[in-house]
Amino acid sequence: MIITPPPMGILQVALDVPIDSLFDYLDGGFDVAVGQRVVVPFGRRRQIGIVVGKSAVSEVPSAKLKAIETAFVDEPPLDSDTFALLRFCADYYQYPLGQALLASLPGRLRQTEPAVSRKQYAFRLSPEGLAAEIEQLPRRKLIQRKLYAALREHGVLHESALPEISSGWRGAMQGLQESGWVEADEVLAGLSASVSAAVPPPPLNEDQTAALQRMQASEGFKAWLLHGITGSGKTEVYMQWLQLMLADNDGQALVLVPEINLTPQLEARFRSRLPHLPMVALHSNLGEAERLQNWRLAQSGIARIVVGTRLSVFTPLPRLRLVIVDEEHDGSYKQQDSMRYHARDVAMVRAQRAKVPIVLGSATPSLETWHNAQTGKYGLLTLQNRAVAKSQLPRIGCIDTNRVELQDGLSPALIEALRQRLQRKEQSLLFINRRGYSPVLLCNACHWIASCTRCSSRLVVHLRQSRLRCHHCGHEQKIVRQCPSCGNADLHPTGHGTQRLEETLARLFPTARIQRVDRDSTRRKEALADILQAVHADEIDILVGTQMLAKGHDFPNLTLVGVVDTDSALFSPDFRAAERLFAQLMQVSGRAGRADKPGEVLIQTSFPEHNLFNALRKHDYVAYADSQLQERQLAQFPPYAFLALLRAEANQYSLVQDFLNDALVLARQLSEHVLTYDPVRPQMEKLKGMERAYLLMQGESRLQIQQLLRQLVPQLRAHPLASKLRWTVDVDPLEF
DNA sequence: AGCACGCCGACT
């Protein structure tokens, strides 16, 4: 008797390979759903894949077809909303779907092994336990009584909350379970909840109340810009909105934060105020196991709030009700390799698809966002006042470096201001955007300059280590004592970096306690936290650092911020440099005088009358943004135009040139709407030994750009030179 | 991306 095997279906599988196509496999008898993880044979190796479609037939000759090896049918498949979002992004950012899909998953789900989470439990009272009373428990079983009381109050308690009650909770809980009062449910691990009572919300000021009311009054998708200076209480608005939106339902919220170590702080604040809303964090500091757990808690709907960086914009959230993007102007939302998405823009698309509101918060919104708020596309919510009573805005002044003689890079006025702060036992902060001792090593005889051989950059002098370093590629060498060009032994470190400024300050103020904060001084894992701690403990008088210090922390006793060198950003060929500088200086100003002590900001510049500083002195973001927008409109730059960049690099510049020239011809043929400029070399013409150039495409709409790229990119992939050099497409590029 | 195949130079 002949047994006919059951007919096999065809699965379209997306794989983590840089090929923009799907692969067909026989389902192997597995009952697989779309979105499921599968393991497939691929050439000589095994690959993890995601099923993106099913069908009865395949275009691929049946001799070529292989069957899947395994399907993880026990795991919940990727839901269709998240899947559709990733498909949209893969399309929009010109990136292979399989790579986009797989990159969005926690690392453990990219392996060909089944991913198991550690079992954890949530506890609740049994009917018997509910019927009982605490007095039935012996007095001396103190921990059991505490646990019982907590369970009565909270209903269900996750085990992560229990150490708060007692370190000996395990034994006591066991006792309660044995007596039949408590039942345990197995849950996914990783959720932290709290048994502490919610910290009561502070009263809101008028602006905050108005913002909340307007947000509450809208329904479905609606984008808001929450514009408020540092200290105006944006976080409070977020928290009360979360409470309003999530308290009496089972909805979920996505909260995006920039890629800095501020996530734990925000998390702690949220947790103390919203202890009843289970929250998970998703950021790069998590271990693999924890990341998987938290992701699954979001996917299963157990976690109600997800606080995370860029990548978490792709986290499956079946009951998404609202999205918050904090510090929306922050550049770290833009992925700068692989799929070059902008998490803020993706969040906007996500909110739109999910028909939920989204709030973008910032003191210095990106001009794109500001423009959208001006044209009415986004609702504008303004927080005018600082929420903390009595605190006032710092006085901002410029020091004209043309008119004074600098002493090792410092003006007399700034030195005097520092001296005053030391006398008053107040703290100061000096910003300088260069680490190292000096940015240039110069031969005074022949004007030779120490340069990197692999990059078009100067080598930075690090005097303490007696090294010359390239800050772009990591190349390092001993400091040369003699000019390699003319033999002169008189080489001068020229210009100032953090190390040199630290040295100068130590000489000017021998008794002051000075601390440098840059990538070099915070290499150790806990170093930055230790320094910030010391600042709070008043163990430091003067901080010298790079923009690392601009974000986040409040220093109540800090009353002076000095900005030493900014002028290079004023005349950068990157049209966004000024926007970034303004945001940075606004943020820096927020560091000064947050308590009841008035703060002062002093900026050393050769262009004190520059319109950027005029606006900054008045704390007038609006005026600056509007003037910048006018310039952008005249120049037809974003947000009045849309850009895409084709970057290419190779050891040989001629390769890059040939490729981009061909691409240019193609692009001009393919679109009469999109303006494609001749290839341009970036500031850093050579980086890590690679010669670089790019092609800029400019269109009136996203659609025009998309239509061009949809045709151009496949043709570029087929170009004979395409495999001989490295090239990428950057849609809506932020930096050039 | 991997991993094969493939066709030319200096080595035990």
Added chain:
DNA sequence: GTCGGCGTGCTC
């Protein structure tokens, strides 16, 4: 004679 350089091409 063969070890190995990385160019070319394919993976359902």
